[in-house]
Amino acid sequence: MDVTVAVHKEGVLADVDAGRKPAAIPGLGRALRAEEMVINMGPQHPSTHGVLRLELIVDGEIVVDVVPHIGYLHRCFEKHCEHMSNYQQVVPYVDRLDYVAAMSNEFGYAIAVEKLLKIQVPERVEYIRVIMAEFSRIVSHLIALGTYGLDMGAFTPFLYCMRDREHVLDIIEETCGARLLYNYMWVGGLSHDVKPNFQDKTRAFCKYFRPKIAELNALLSYNKIFIERTAGVGILPPEVAINYGASGPVLRGSGVKWDLRKNDPYSIYNRFAFEIPVGKGIKGEVGDCWDRYMVRVHEMEQSVNIIEQAVEKLPAGDVQSAIPKRIRPEAGEVYVRTETPKGELGFYVVSDGTQSPYRVKVRPPCFVNLSTVPAICRGSMIADVVAILGSIDIVLGEIDR
Amino acid sequence: MKDVLLNLLHNEILVYSLMAIVPLVWVIPFALFAVWWERKISAHMQDRLGPMRTGWHGSTQTIADILKLIMKEDIIPTAADSKLFKLAPYVVFGGAYAAYAVVPFSAAYVGSEINVGLFYFISISSVVVVGLLMAGWASNNKWSLYGALRSAAQIVSYEIPVALAILAVVMVVGTFDLQAINRAQSGMLWNWFIFQKFPFLFFALIIYFTASLAEVNRTPFDIPEAESELVGGYHTEYAGMRFALLFLSEYSNMFAVSAIATTLFLGGWNSPFGNFLSGPWWGVFWFLSKGMAFIFVQMWLRWTLPRLRVDQLMYVGWKVLIPFSFVLILGVGVWMLAAH
Numbered sequence: 036m037d038v039t040v041a042v043h044k045e046g047v048l049a050d051v052d053a054g055r056k057p058a059a060i061p062g063l064g065r066a067l068r069a070e071e072m073v074i075n076m077g078p079q080h081p082s083t084h085g086v087l088r089l090e091l092i093v094d095g096e097i098v099v100d101v102v103p104h105i106g107y108l109h110r111c112f113e114k115h116c117e118h119m120s121n122y123q124q125v126v127p128y129v130d131r132l133d134y135v136a137a138m139s140n141e142f143g144y145a146i147a148v149e150k151l152l153k154i155q156v157p158e159r160v161e162y163i164r165v166i167m168a169e170f171s172r173i174v175s176h177l178i179a180l181g182t183y184g185l186d187m188g189a190f191t192p193f194l195y196c197m198r199d200r201e202h203v204l205d206i207i208e209e210t211c212g213a214r215l216l217y218n219y220m221w222v223g224g225l226s227h228d229v230k231p232n233f234q235d236k237t238r239a240f241c242k243y244f245r246p247k248i249a250e251l252n253a254l255l256s257y258n259k260i261f262i263e264r265t266a267g268v269g270i271l272p273p274e275v276a277i278n279y280g281a282s283g284p285v286l287r288g289s290g291v292k293w294d295l296r297k298n299d300p301y302s303i304y305n306r307f308a309f310e311i312p313v314g315k316g317i318k319g320e321v322g323d324c325w326d327r328y329m330v331r332v333h334e335m336e337q338s339v340n341i342i343e344q345a346v347e348k349l350p351a352g353d354v355q356s357a358i359p360k361r362i363r364p365e366a367g368e369v370y371v372r373t374e375t376p377k378g379e380l381g382f383y384v385v386s387d388g389t390q391s392p393y394r395v396k397v398r399p400p401c402f403v404n405l406s407t408v409p410a411i412c413r414g415s416m417i418a419d420v421v422a423i424l425g426s427i428d429i430v431l432g433e434i435d436r
Numbered sequence: 437m438k439d440v441l442l443n444l445l446h447n448e449i450l451v452y453s454l455m456a457i458v459p460l461v462w463v464i465p466f467a468l469f470a471v472w473w474e475r476k477i478s479a480h481m482q483d484r485l486g487p488m489r490t491g492w493h494g495s496t497q498t499i500a501d502i503l504k505l506i507m508k509e510d511i512i513p514t515a516a517d518s519k520l521f522k523l524a525p526y527v528v529f530g531g532a533y534a535a536y537a538v539v540p541f542s543a544a545y546v547g548s549e550i551n552v553g554l555f556y557f558i559s560i561s562s563v564v565v566v567g568l569l570m571a572g573w574a575s576n577n578k579w580s581l582y583g584a585l586r587s588a589a590q591i592v593s594y595e596i597p598v599a600l601a602i603l604a605v606v607m608v609v610g611t612f613d614l615q616a617i618n619r620a621q622s623g624m625l626w627n628w629f630i631f632q633k634f635p636f637l638f639f640a641l642i643i644y645f646t647a648s649l650a651e652v653n654r655t656p657f658d659i660p661e662a663e664s665e666l667v668g669g670y671h672t673e674y675a676g677m678r679f680a681l682l683f684l685s686e687y688s689n690m691f692a693v694s695a696i697a698t699t700l701f702l703g704g705w706n707s708p709f710g711n712f713l714s715g716p717w718w719g720v721f722w723f724l725s726k727g728m729a730f731i732f733v734q735m736w737l738r739w740t741l742p743r744l745r746v747d748q749l750m751y752v753g754w755k756v757l758i759p760f761s762f763v764l765i766l767g768v769g770v771w772m773l774a775a776h
Contacts (some may be wrong), residue, residue: 074579080664080666187743188655189740189741189743190478190482190738191478191482191739194483195483224502254740258742260743260744262741263745263748264743264744264745349623416745416746417582417665418665418745419745421665
C-alpha cells in the first residue's frame with residue numbers, strides 16, 4: 036500500500052507541474068498547449084450528498100483546484116426564527132438543519148433557550164435526551180458510513196447500514212411518532228414520555244448492534260480495496276484542521292482529541308464513561324479519509340456504551356418542567372455549543388424580552404468542515420474528491436440553512 | 437450443424453444467416469434473464485427482496501423495463517454530434533456480438549470454426565472500445581468524455597494480461613481453434629485445463645478472469661462508468677432504446693468473456709463425467725451452466741467490492757497482472773520443455 040500511495044503522490048505533483056509549464060515536444064519544435072478544464076460536479080451529481088456544486092479545475096484526472104458553491108438549499112432559517120411567534124415554534128425548523136440527526140439539533144437549541152430562561156429540566160428528561168442524541172449519532176454515522184461505501188463503489192454496506200438504522204428509527208418512531216424530523220425535545224422538556232418497553236427495546240438494540248459494527252468492519256472498513264482508496268488520501272493535518280475551525284470526526288480524524296461532551300460537558304455527559312476515538316493513521320497517515328471514517332465507526336461503539344449506561348440509570352419522573360406556555364426570557368444573549376454527529380453545533384440566541392427570539396445564529400459544523408475541502412483536494416484525483424467529500428460527511432440542510 | 441442445414445436448405449446465404457442468428461437467440465434472453473438475476477442476487481445479498489410485483493418473484497420485470505425503454509423519447513442532446521451519437525451504440529453492440537462468431541456453444545455448433553478463433557476474439561473485442569470512445573466523445577459531455585477515455589485506457593491495458601493468460605493455454609494445446617481446445621479437454625473432470633500443469637493454468641484462469649472483469653467494466657474495475665464519480669460515464673447522455681442497446685452489449689460482453697473462460701479452462705461443452713451426460717444438447721447445457729457460474733461470480737464481486745481508483749487500476753494491470761502472466765508463460769514453457 037505504501038508503494039502505491041507514494042507513487043500516486045509523486046505522480047500527482049509531477050503531473051500538476053507538467054500541466055502548468057508545458058515542455059517542448061521533441062520533433063514538434065514548440066510546446067504543446069495544455070489547458071486546464073473546468074468541470075462542474077453537482078448540483079445534480081450522485082456523490083455530492085445533496086445539492087452542493089463543486090467547481091473542479093482539472094488537469095486530466097488531477098484536480099488543480101476546487102471551489103465549492105453552496106446555497107441551493109438556502110431557506111432563511113435564521114430570519115424565520117425571528118418571526119416565529121414563540122421560542123417553541125423554532126424547534127421543528129431546527130430539525131431541518133442536519134436532517135439525518137435531527138435530535139442532536141433540537142438538543143442544542145433546547146439547552147440554549149433553557150439557559151436563557153435559567154431553568155433546570157427534570158433528570159428523566161436529561162437522560163432521555165442523551166439517549167436520543169446518541170441514537171441520532173448512530174443514525175447519522177450509519178448514513179455517513181453507508182454512503183461513503185457507495186461513494187467508493189461498494190453498494191452492499193449501504194443497505195446493511197440502512198437496515199441497522201431502521202432499528203433505531205423504530206424505537207424513535209414508537210416514542211414520538213416521527214422517523215426523520217421529530218419535534219421531540221421541546222424547551223423545558225420533551226413532547227412525549229417514552230413508552231414502557233423503551234428500556235427493553237433499547238437494551239435489545241445495543242445487543243443487536245455491536246456485532247453489526249464488526250460486520251461492517253469485515254465487509255468494508257478492512258477491505259483491501261477500500262483501504263487503498265481511502266488511506267493516505269485527503270490528508271488533513273491537525274494544525275490545518277484547527278486553523279480552519281473543523282470539528283467533530285473531521286477534527287478527531289486528524290488526531291486532535293477534542294469532543295465537547297468531554298471538553299466542555301453539557302447536559303449530563305460528565306456522568307458517563309466513554310472514550311474519544313481519534314485518528315491514528317494506522318493504514319496511512321494521520322488525518323486521511325480512512326481515519327475520519329474509522330473515527331465514526333468507533334464513535335458508534337462509544338454511543339452504544341453511553342446508551343447502555345443511560346438506559347440503566349433512567350430515573351422516573353416528569354418529562355416537562357413547569358414553565359408557562361408562552362415563555363418570555365429576560366433580555367440577554369447566550370451561546371451554547373453541543374457535539375452533534377457532524378461536529379460543534381453552536382446556537383447563539385439573543386432575547387429582547389419578547390415572546391420570539393430577537394436573533395438566532397447557528398454555527399454549523401458542516402459548513403466549517405466543508406471549507407477544508409479545497410485545502411485538501413488540491414493535487415488529488417477526481418475519484419479522491421469523491422472520497423474526501425464523503426469522509427467530511429456534509430449535510431446541505433445545515434450548510435445552507 | 438452447417439452441413440445439416442446445407443442439406444436441408446441448399447442455400448448458402450440463408451444457412452450462414454441462420455448460423456449467425458443463433459447466438460442472438462441466446463444473447464437476448466440471456467440479457468433479459470441476467471438483468472433480473474443480477475437484481476435478485478443483489479437484493480438477496482443486501483437483505484432486500486428485489487422486484488416482486490411483475491410475475492413470479494418479478495420474473496418479467498426486465499421485459500417491462502425493455503417495453504418502457506422502447507416507448508421512451510429518443511433524446512439526443514443539442515450539443516451532441518448526432519451522427520456519431522446515434523451510431524455508437526450499434527458499434528458497441530456490433531463488436532460485442534461479433535465475438536460470438538467463435539463461441540463454441542456445443543460440439544455441433546460454433547458460428548465459425550476458424551483456426552484463429554481466439555485471435556479473432558481478442559481483436560474483435562477491441563472494437564467495443566471504438567464504440568465507447570464514440571459514445572463518450574459524441575455526447576459532448578465532460579463526464580462522458582472522462583468515461584470514454586478511461587475505458588479506452590483500461591481496455592487497452594487489460595487486453596495484454598487477457599491475451600497472455602490465453603497464450604498460456606494456447607501453448608499447452610497448440611492451437612487457436614476453440615473447438616480443438618474443447619476437444620483437447622474431453623474426458624473426465626481432471627482433463628480440464630484448470631487442473632493441467634497445476635498450478636500454472638489455474639493461475640492463468642485467475643488472471644484471465646480478473647482482467648476480463650476490467651474488459652467488461654465490472655466492479656472492482658467499473659471505473660469507466662463509475663456511478664459515484666462520473667455519473668454514468670460514457671452512457672450518461674443516452675436514453676431509451678440506445679441506452680438499452682449499450683446495456684445489452686454490456687451483458688452480452690459479460691457472457692462472451694465467461695464463455696471464453698469456460699472454453700479455455702473448464703472444458704467448454706464437455707461433461708464433467710466423461711461420456712456420461714454428453715452429446716450436442718448436453719454440451720449446450722454444460723457450456724451455458726459453466727458460463728452462468730462465471731456470470732454469478734462477476735455479480736457476486738460487483739455487489740461485494742468497492743471500486744479501484746484509475747491509477748490503482750493501471751497499477752494492478754501493468755505491475756501485477758502482466759508480470760505474473762509472463763511468469764506463467766515461462767512456467768508453462770519450462771514445464772513443457774521438461775516434459776519433452
